[in-house]
Amino acid sequence: MRHMLKGRKLRRTTAHRQALLRNLVTSLIDKERVTTTTAKAKEARPLAEKMITLGKAGTLHARRQALQVLYKESTAVRLFDVVAPRFSERPGGYTRIIKLGPRKGDGAEMAVLELLGAEYKKRDKKKKDEKSAKPKPAKAAKPAKPAKAPKPSKPAR
Numbered sequence: 355m356r357h358m359l360k361g362r363k364l365r366r367t368t369a370h371r372q373a374l375l376r377n378l379v380t381s382l383i384d385k386e387r388v389t390t391t392t393a394k395a396k397e398a399r400p401l402a403e404k405m406i407t408l409g410k411a412g413t414l415h416a417r418r419q420a421l422q423v424l425y426k427e428s429t430a431v432r433l434f435d436v437v438a439p440r441f442s443e444r445p446g447g448y449t450r451i452i453k454l455g456p457r458k459g460d461g462a463e464m465a466v467l468e469l470l471g472a473e474y475k476k477r478d479k480k481k482k483d484e485k486s487a488k489p490k491p492a493k494a495a496k497p498a499k500p501a502k503a504p505k506p507s508k509p510a511r
């Protein structure tokens with residue numbers, strides 16, 4: 355029976371696994387979106403949610419606790435000043451996992467772990483009408499190149 359065996363080992367030692375998850379959470383708070391395997395995303399999600407909850411507390415103690423997990427001090431500042439206030443009214447569920455399908459090299463299931471409110475924004479493509487509406491500057495006419503003389507043919511042997 356699997357009593358008290360919560361979590362995935364991800365085929366890593368304890369120190370390696372903790373470093374991996376800390377790196378994922380640090381990148382998630384910095385970039386607001388991380389592409390990784392589904393298993394890693396599911397493991398990193400609770401840690402990321404705890405960091406945002408600490409950010410919502412906003413106390414000095416919470417800041418020190420967050421700095422124990424996050425690798426960059428600038429990320430902790432961003433967590434407390436930018437990310438946490440965005441979720442001040444929300445009681446939990448700050449992240450989402452979007453499954454992408456298998457990775458090309460080894461077939462591992464991939465997923466995007468992202469903070470809510472970091473939805474993908476499509477860029478507006480320039481329409482052909484806008485391109486043709488702008489007048490193109492006329493190019494100056496180039497002088498004609500003189501025609502090359504034909505090469506003499508080689509004598510037959």
